[in-house]
Every structure is written in structure tokens, then in C-alpha cells.
Amino acid sequence: MTSLQMEPSGINEMVILKAAGLKRVFGRGQAAVTALTDVHLEIPAGSMVALKGRSGSGKTTLLNMLSALDEPTEGQVFFRGCEMTKMSGKDRSAWRRKDIGLVFQSFGLIPLMNAYENVEFGLRIAGTPVKGNKEAAEHALEQVGMKERMRHRPGELSGGEQQRVAIARAIAHKPVLLIADEPTAELDTRMGLQVMRVFRELVRRSGMTVVMTTHDPGIMELVDHVIALEDGKIVSRTTIE
């Protein structure tokens, strides 16, 4: 492992996401909690990056800033050089729907819908035109190795398979950036590795960028860069050789 320089610089085509001077304070006065402070980073396009840190270190808060689900108290977030923190809420939502896929620890599948219906429904609620949705949903399920099981409901699938369906739902609209909050936390080691393999293939085949949080040291070895947080600050950046 060597130290990774991800200090802020000018607009760089190879940088998909950049954060400059991020700070996030929740609440006011005596009850104020500073969840993030002085965060600068650059995420290289087509890489897998893990944010690590103890519970409460600010990982989810940072992911929420990077995906524009939440706004920083101070600082800026740039996507391909374009400042997201300046955009209106409406424009940010439109950007998120088009360019970002979101994956969560708890899968979030609808129990009464089979795998295919979950993915296709995800496309519909994101406002993707219905024409082409069937092909897009099937292609996404194929990419995660779940096409054969697409008529199965979540209750008939293992945790790892459910998470793969959730990933298919997140990538069906072909986002360039996948943001995943503890995607392997509910899974055993073998299934966690399956999910990581799926991410790796998405990066390799379609050049997607994956930014995820994790507590698991085994998972961290499988990414390209690890950013460690402590008390809301970045304390180390490591490139995995």
C-alpha cells in the first residue's frame, strides 16, 4: 500500500467527483453536531473507492454529500467539474436520477414483486420512458448474474442475491457513478465477495465509478483506494496495489 494524493486541484477529466472544504453541522447551538469538517477529496473516474471509519466517523454523511442527497453547511461538491452545490434542488434531483445509482445496506426490494419487477419498477419511478425498460431491466439483471432468477421474489433469494438485484435496480438506467452505503454489511463473507465481484465487473466493463462505505477489512483489500475518516475528518488515503 502507498499513500494516495487526492488533494484538490483544477478541473481534471479523470476526476469524476471532487469535494472541497466540506463541512456538515447538524442542529444548532449547544445541540450542534459537526459530522464532517475540512474534507477535500478527488475520486478518479473508473475506480472503486471505500470510505472506512468507526461508527459515527461521518461516512454516511460524506456519501450523502457526494450524491447530493444532503447539502454541506460549507464547501463544494463538483461532478465532472460542474458544481453540484450551486444547483437548485430540482436540477440536483434530475442529475441524481440520470447519473447516479444508489445501493443501501438493507437492499430495499419490494417483497411482493419479483426481481425483474423490482428493477423495472425502479426505472419507472425514476421517470425513465417505458419504451426500452424491459430490455434495460433484463440487461441489468444479466450484468449482476441474476437473469435466470429474475422471476423469483426477494423472499426466495439469498441475501447476496437480493443485494445483486438491488444493484441491478441501481444500474438499470446506466449511471456513471454508483454510491453504496455498507452494501455488504448484511452479508456473510462469501456473499459479500460476490457483491464486490459484481462491482469490479461493472467498473471493468462499463467504466463505472463505485464509492462505498464499509467496516470490513477484507472488503477494503478489493477496492482501488481507501479513505479513512475519524471524527468527521479524513485521516488517511491509501491506494491498494
Ligand SMILES: Nc1ncnc2c1ncn2[C@@H]1O[C@H](COP(=O)(O)OP(=O)(O)OP(=O)(O)O)[C@@H](O)[C@H]1O
Ligand atoms: N440528522 C442528524 N442529526 C444529528 N446528528 C447526526 C445526523 N446524522 C448524523 N449525525 C451525527 O453525525 C455523526 C456522523 O454520522 P454518520 O452517520 O455519518 O457516521 P457513520 O460513519 O456513517 O456511522 P455508521 O458506521 O454507524 O453508519 C455522528 O455523530 C451522528 O450522530
